[in-house]
Amino acid sequence: xxxxxxxxxxxxxxxxxxxxxxxxxxxxxxxxxxxxxxxxxxxxxxxxxxxxxxxxxxxxxxxxxxxxxxxxxxxxxxxxxxxxxxxxxxxxxxxxxxxxxxxxxxxxxxxxxxxxxxxxxxxxxxxxxxxxxxxxxxxxxxxxxxxxxxxxxxxxxxxxxxxxxxxxxxxxxxxxxxxxxxxxxxxxxx
Numbered sequence: 001x002x003x004x005x006x007x008x009x010x011x012x013x014x015x016x017x018x019x020x021x022x023x024x025x026x027x028x029x030x031x032x033x034x035x036x037x038x039x040x041x042x043x044x045x046x047x048x049x050x051x052x053x054x055x056x057x058x059x060x061x062x063x064x065x066x067x068x069x070x071x072x073x074x075x076x077x078x079x080x081x082x083x084x085x086x087x088x089x090x091x092x093x094x095x096x097x098x099x100x101x102x103x104x105x106x107x108x109x110x111x112x113x114x115x116x117x118x119x120x121x122x123x124x125x126x127x128x129x130x131x132x133x134x135x136x137x138x139x140x141x142x143x144x145x146x147x148x149x150x151x152x153x154x155x156x157x158x159x160x161x162x163x164x165x166x167x168x169x170x171x172x173x174x175x176x177x178x179x180x181x182x183x184x185x186x187x188x189x190x
Contacts, residue, residue, distance in 0.1 A: 100160030
């Protein structure tokens, strides 16, 4: 959504329909969000004074960021897989992110430009082609950085990593231990 001028964590307090059939909602922000909510309200009111300006509200479920424990366990397994396959930890991590991570979208770069120079950590080449100007280009699929994964996304990455480790005969936590850790991930804040 373009021109986002604020985000707050809130709950829906009430919903009702007014006389003309419009929906009216009341949102409740936590006390720690009061200052942010007031700033958003000030911005909203100044925009609303402009004729023909309308707002778009977007709602999504809150998810905690992945925990440091989840990240540490992921890296332990990456190291064990790298050792077992005699590949670098960087290669293994990229492979796992490409297979079990979160796709963000496509990126097109000229062939002589590395994705890292464009500020992209995880980019998988998917197609080579010529631009309309005849320059060689590469289309990449871009993936979310592991440090930006939420708990559900990190759990998927860990599950895939555990599966690959087990296929190589690497000892991993038991399903019960993994379930216990995943429960902690949801409540563990960084």
